[in-house]
Amino acid sequence: MTTPKTCPRCGTAYEPARSPHGLCLKCLIAVGMRDEGEVIVTQGAPRETAPPLDAIAPLFPELVLEEFVGQGGMGFVYRARHPELDRKVALKLLARANASDPSFVERFRREARTLARLSHPGIVTIFDSGERGGWCYLVMEYVEGANLRHLMRAAKIEPKQALSIVSQVCDALQYSHDQGIVHRDIKPENVLLDLSGRVKLADFGLARVLDRERGAFALTGSHQVMGTPHYMAPEQWEKPASVDHRADIYAVGVVFYELLTGEMPLGRFEAPSKRVQIDVRLDEIVLKSLEKQPERRYQHASDVRTDVDSVASGALPHPARAHPAGKTRAWRGPLVLASTALAWSAALVTFLAMATPHASVAELAVSLALFALITGPIAWHVAHVPAPRTAEERGAWRAAEFGFGRSFLFGLVFFVGLYITCGVLAHALGAVWYRLVPPEGGGGNFSGPFAVTQLLIGLPTLLGGWHALDLSSRSSTAWMHRRFTGFDAALTVFAASVVYLGIIAFTLRGDSFWTPWPAFVISGLALLVLVTLRIAWWPRRRAAAASA
Amino acid sequence: MSTTGPDALGFQRTRWSLVLAAGKSSDPTARAALSELCAAYWMPLYHYVRRRGHDRAAAEDLVQGFFLRLFERADFATLDAERGRFRAFLLVALKHYLADEHDKRTAEKRGGGRAPLSLDFERADSQWRLEPATDATPEKAYERAFAEELLARTLASVERDYAERGEARAFGVLVGTLTAPGALPHRALAAELGVTEGAVQVAAHRLRERWRGALRAEVAAIVDDPTEVDAELAALFAALTG
Incomplete structure (x- = not known):
């Protein structure tokens, strides 16, 4: 079992x-x-059931009807194949032509002709339309994929993806607005995504035809024509006749808000960044799209797109920094840098001064160079670990988190490994150096077997420590790495390295100096850096905790 | 499955309803349908019989003997109360059979070399061994095994579907999203499949729809009325609880 x-x-x-x-x-x-x-979704009036395939098939002899796909506010959708062209199409039965209003069919035809003019990769193409057997119908491009509502239901959509979707929606809308066509019913159900994740807008302008026919529709009860009120701009309610393309921009704002927060912007809603951790610049875009007065909104879909793209192209600032409550403390970086640099140089001077009688300058230089060579890439790596952006990612980080104690231990293991390896390599290089340029009175205490043993211990320790550090850099290299990435994190690693250095100096090499006090000096300096770090970050952490 | 599941409008006959409609007559289509159903769902019977305390050899004989008699008589008319659902029917029929056999103690003679179905008892037994040692009743064990068998079959059919269209890899990567939408980072899946995150999201959604369709079709095949699908799903769900 x-x-x-x-x-x-x-x-x-x-x-x-x-x-x-x-x-x-x-x-x-x-x-x-x-x-x-x-x-x-059925609400309000009882609705018709979808006509069975064999009832519809005779009306469309040119198509091979394959499957009933779904039913929405707009009508019944069937998947079909056009055998001549060998292409998949979607057949949408919109409504029964109403006998009491013979002009409806004519109006529908006229509207469909306008829609058929739209040709854009982000808009579902219309191939054919008309009226048969009492049904107004459209034959359209079949989009293999899912609509945005499905996707939102299935999983949280990441901000990055939301930006891409909104940008594509705006692109398609700008095109149609340029053609003088307003969608009037932008909502997640009408935003389709094909298998490669590209956006296609469906049901262009149909709301207008259908809205006028409100009473005349057997298919949609009055509740359904109004079925998506949350996406409707205020003027769409108040003065339906005067609606223009800016109503679409409002609807995009609603969809955008929903994509980012998972909620609808109802009543006195909060800015998206108050609900989820995202770039504050997105607040402005969303809120400007959602202005009650059309004049105060974005005036063109392309403007929304430009702003969205500019946020998307710049790397999203880290959530912690994007939070309006926490302004970056300009003095923190320089302070930590200065104290770290001070501690390092002081430690170096002490080390050189006290240890020189035992080691050659060449050994020390090589040792330090190696140290820099190894620490540099690590700092670079840590600086480039991307910050968690979504709740899921943050959750994953938290789950993988080592905690301060274990991170510290791993760090210690790493630096011990680093120290030994650097020392052995320095010895080896020093030995080669002595062989080439023999110093007076002979010299070099290089011993092959000893170095090999050291290397055998040092390298695995180094690799293990590196791996651990890599792991903890995803969670917390030192305890503060949880909140900081990029430059802050790299700085932290360097600063923390002094702490480690101090500990190593004290525990391992205290006896190799003439007196133990250099180790004390280094340890003291390390403590100083630790305190500085604590001071630099403490208030911020508290503020962040308070606002959380 | 597509030929036997309900179509979009739910009018098509299910396999079980086909068997029931044929009644006692020896309609070859109905017999084939019954045989197909039994071949698919015999394993839960094995679990039941084992749970009743029979050893492996006896259980094998009893299951084979049961099918032999089921096909001989096809006496569905006597099982009115349980007609609606194949799952319940199968168990009641087996119970009747076991009761009879208990009286006659002729299990070995009946099975004797004439197996009506080719059954992989090796697999049945190894699965039986995986059964947690609970004090579940034999009925409970049967229900549970039935639900497991149905899900395994259906998932295998969806997998086959993907494989036939050369998308076996996509299936393997995405299958985890079925039970945990959103839990697996789409970024990682996208990287694994070499497509965009958006494409992964769409593909995961489609797999979900496919699974949903396949599962409902499979369940529709074992109830006599398509409107029963949800009730049967709820019963299977309950069978897996506890």
Whole structure:
């Protein structure tokens, strides 16, 4: 029997060996249950059921109807194939032409002709339209993929992806606005994503045709035409006749807000960055799109796109820094840098002064160069570990976190390894140097077997420590790394290295100096740096904790 | 599965309803459907019989003997109360059979070399051994094994589907997202598949839809009325609880 596993989602303990692909069986079943998948939204008036395939097929002899795909506020959608062109199409039955309003079909045709003019990679292309068997229909490009509503339901959408989606939506909208066509019903259901993740807008302008026919629709009860009120701009409610392209921009704002926060901007809503950790610049874009007066909104979809792209192209600032409550302390960097540099140089001077009688300058120089050569890339690496941006990533970091004690131990292991390796390599190089330029009175205490032993101990320790440091740099190299990345983090590593150096000097090499006091000096300096770091970061951490 | 599951409008007959409609008549289609269903879901019966305390050899004989008699008689008419669901039917029929056999003690003679289905008892037994040593009743063990078998079969069919379209790798990478949407970082999956994060999200959604469709179709095949699918799913869900 294998070890049972607990499903992180439903908390059931199960036997992975008995489950296909080790999945939780209960969750697998839950996916199939009715309330898990697409809820077919029915509210208000009773609605018609979709006409069966064989009832529709005779109306469209040029198409091979394959499957009923879904039903939305706008109508029934079938997947079909155009055998002549061998291409998949979507057939959308919009509404029964109403006998009481014969002009409806004519208006629908006119609207469809306008829509068919739209040709843009971000807009679902319309191939054919008309009226058959009492149904107004559209034959459109079939988008293999999912709509944004599905995706939002399935998983949290990351800010980066949200930016890309909004940018693409705006691009398509600007094109249609240039053609004088307003979508009027932008909502996640109408934003389709194909298999490569590209956005395609569906149901352009249909809201206008359908809205006018509110009473005439057997398909949609009055509630459904109004079915997406949250995405409607205020003027769409108040003066439906005067709606222009800026109503679409409002709807984009709502979708954007929802993508970022997972909630709708209802009532007196908060800025997105107050709800989730994102770039504050996005607040401005969202809020400007959501202005009540059209005049105060963005005037063009392309302007939204430009602003979104500019945020997306610059690296997103780290959440901690983006938080309006925590302004960057300009003095922190220089202070830490200065104290670290001071401690390092003081330690170096002491070390050189006290240790020179035992070691050659060449040895020391090589040793220090090696130290820099190894620490440099690590600092660079730590500086480039990307900060967690989403709640999930933060959760993963937290789960992997070592905690201060263990991080410190790993760091110590690393620096011990580093110290030994550097020392041995320096010895080796020094020995070569002596061989080439023999010093007076002979010299060099290089011993092959001893160095090999040292190297055997040092290298694995170094590699293990490096690995641990890499792990902890994802969680916390030193305790403060949790909150800081980039320059701050690199600085922290250097500063912390002095602390380690002090400890090593004190514990390992105290006896190799003439007197033990250089070790005390180094340790003291290390303590000084530690205190400085503490002072530099302490108030901020408290402020961050208070605002959390 | 697509030929037997309900179509979009839910009008098509399910396999179990086909068997029931045929009743006692020896309609070859119905017999084939029954045989197919039994071949798919015999393993839970083995679990049941083992849980009742029979050893491996006896359990093998009993299961084979049961099918032999089931196909001989096809006496569904006598099982009115449990007709609706294949899962319940199968267990009740087996219980009847076991009761009879207990009286007659002729299990060995019946099975004798004429196996109506080719059953992999090796697999059944190894799975049986994985069963946690609980004090679950034989009925509970049966229900549980039935749910497990159904899920395993369905997932295997979806996997086959992917493999046939050359997307076996995508399936392997994405399958974890089925039970834990959002828990696996899409970035990592995207990197693994060499596509964009957006594409992963869409693909994961499609896998989910496919799984959902396949599962509902499979369940529809073992109930006599398509409207029963949700109730049966709830029953399977309950069977896995505790």
